[in-house]
Amino acid sequence: MEFHQLELFLAVIECASVTRAAEKVNLSPGAVSLQLHNLAAELRTDLFVRSGKHIVPTPAALRLAEHARSVTAQMRQIEQEFASDSLHDHLPFHFATGATALIHQLGRPLRLLRKNFPETSIGITVAPTEEMVAGLLQRRFDLALISLPFQNDDIDVIPLFEEELLVLKPSVRRVTGWRVGTIEPDDLAGASLVLYPKRSNMRSMIDGFCRELGVSPRVIMEADDTEAMKKLVETGFGYSILPEFALRGGPRFFQVFRVQGRRLARTQALAMAKSQHRRALTDSIAHFLKNALTPEK
Numbered sequence: 001m002e003f004h005q006l007e008l009f010l011a012v013i014e015c016a017s018v019t020r021a022a023e024k025v026n027l028s029p030g031a032v033s034l035q036l037h038n039l040a041a042e043l044r045t046d047l048f049v050r051s052g053k054h055i056v057p058t059p060a061a062l063r064l065a066e067h068a069r070s071v072t073a074q075m076r077q078i079e080q081e082f083a084s085d086s087l088h089d090h091l092p093f094h095f096a097t098g099a100t101a102l103i104h105q106l107g108r109p110l111r112l113l114r115k116n117f118p119e120t121s122i123g124i125t126v127a128p129t130e131e132m133v134a135g136l137l138q139r140r141f142d143l144a145l146i147s148l149p150f151q152n153d154d155i156d157v158i159p160l161f162e163e164e165l166l167v168l169k170p171s172v173r174r175v176t177g178w179r180v181g182t183i184e185p186d187d188l189a190g191a192s193l194v195l196y197p198k199r200s201n202m203r204s205m206i207d208g209f210c211r212e213l214g215v216s217p218r219v220i221m222e223a224d225d226t227e228a229m230k231k232l233v234e235t236g237f238g239y240s241i242l243p244e245f246a247l248r249g250g251p252r253f254f255q256v257f258r259v260q261g262r263r264l265a266r267t268q269a270l271a272m273a274k275s276q277h278r279r280a281l282t283d284s285i286a287h288f289l290k291n292a293l294t295p296e297k
Helices: 003-015 018-025 029-043 059-081 099-104 107-116 129-137 185-189 201-213 226-234 280-293
Strands: 048-051 054-057 093-097 122-126 143-148 155-175 180-183 192-195 218-222 239-243 252-259 265-273
Touching: 003 018, 003 029, 003 059, 018 029, 054 059, 093 099, 093 129, 093 280, 099 122, 099 226, 107 122, 107 280, 129 143, 129 155, 129 201, 129 265, 143 155, 143 201, 143 280, 155 180, 155 201, 155 226, 155 280, 185 201, 192 226, 226 239, 226 252, 265 280
Parallel strands: 093 122, 093 143, 180 252, 192 218, 192 239
Antiparallel strands: 048 054, 143 265, 155 239, 155 252, 155 265
């Protein structure tokens, strides 16, 4: 038994005529009659009998019609659920991002996203890059805003913009305004540092930068949260290296530096799992966020 046979069968039931049903489904009456004959043979029952010039469904046909309507309704639901059409895809959409990007960069883009995709239920997960990539590969996330460099051949990335990582030094006086000074590698080598955990992509970037400088960082504390690390620096626990956008704003008790003659930066990028069957909605939202997050030249 095939699904299209049930569809033709229901068309004949509704039209009470093979000819009218054939016109409805754009087939010849002979083709429809053949499919009804094959269906009846497979079920080993009569589905229609003649009464004068008309055909009348048998009790078996009426029972089959109930089942067929249920089956076709379920098939339509499945087709709709997995349709690659962003306008009709109303399944939940799972987006992942880092905490710093969420706090300092995604406020307006996410408000616009909700406004432009009002029928989409959007869930947000906050995680480090390595966990976001794992979630993409496991299909727990549809799209993520990650930090590059991050090497993985099973994801597609859309680079957006660079963000400099800067050195923070505690200050006994409140600092206002925005000024980036310079610091020597030796000053960094002799400092106590509060850094991201070793397992994180951010720490890998910082460790690689320190190796290029010939510096062995003296890490006294590790933390996942950028805002917590800022507070630890402000309270005098040590230096840190954090993303620029997390450092701008109101008065603070730290100074900001870059290493003399060197620049450390990460690239923020949208990432999604490579797939031949990616949701059209994923591509639509990725395109929307790319336009909202890419700085104007």
